[in-house]
Amino acid sequence: MTDRTTDKKLIVLDMAGTTVADGGLVERAFERAAEHLGVEPGSADHEAKLQYVRDTMGESKISVFRHLFGSEDLARRANTAFERAYGELVDGGLVSPIPGARETIAKLRADGRTVVLTTGFARVTQDAILDALGWRDLADLTLCPADAGGRGRPYPDMVLAAFLRTGAVDDVRHTVVAGDTAYDMLSGSRAGAGTVAGVLTGAHDRAALTANGATHVLGSIAELPALLAGTGTEPA
Structure with missing residues (x-):
């Protein structure tokens, strides 16, 4: 050809x-979502999860949360919190x-x-x-x-x-x-x-x-x- x-x-x-x-809104929205699920900001668990988010940029977000939180219920809750947080940041004119x-x-x-x-x-x-x-x-x-x-x-x-x-x-x-x-x-x-x-x-x-x-x-x-x-x- x-x-x-x-x-x-x-x-x-x-x-x-x-x-x-x-402008880094993915990380900011993730941090809000993780805190919503009880991940303590600044903890080793938080840093490990945030690094995974960085490493998998481009992947479907629900797939990322399935990996990070294990159960489908927790993954969906995290994804909903993430989407809400990201939407608020977007509405704030940050894109x-x-x-x-x-x-x-x-x-x-x-x-x-x-x-x-x-x-x-x-x-x-x-x-x-x-x-x-x-x-x-x-x-x-x-x-x-x-x-x-x-x-x-x-x-x-x-x-x-x-x-x-x-x-x-x-x-x-x-x-x-x-x-x-x-x-x-x-x-x-x-x-x-x-x-x-x-x-x-x-x-x-x-x-x-x-x-x-x-x-x-x-x-x-x-x-x-x-x-x-x-x-x-x-x-x-």
């Missing part, structure tokens, strides 16, 4: 850390676009590409972010784990759901996935995307991105149109 960038009409973009700057993100999405769509925004958050949180930024109509489609059968990253499900729902390309290798975490890279590579681009505006560094399947590493999402035009970053 000839790997032509002009064929890459489906663009699947992560939100927090990739197109959206949240903003990554510089150039809105323009990048508009450029990609103007070039005839289909853009899908994905997240590891629940739908209610994703919608709160979209509303806070005025992004409801910015992309062609938005997906959260529940929209793809309940499994978030590092599973390939959201990328494949984007492929199936949009019908934008007839070969999954004509899909581009971009994100800031190792789990974004795994999700894209496991789905068979032809381009899996890591960005350095979020949770993980170049080494983590390339080790988990990045074909390219960009300074930010603003560099993606140039990459697809064949004038951008060399492969990772």
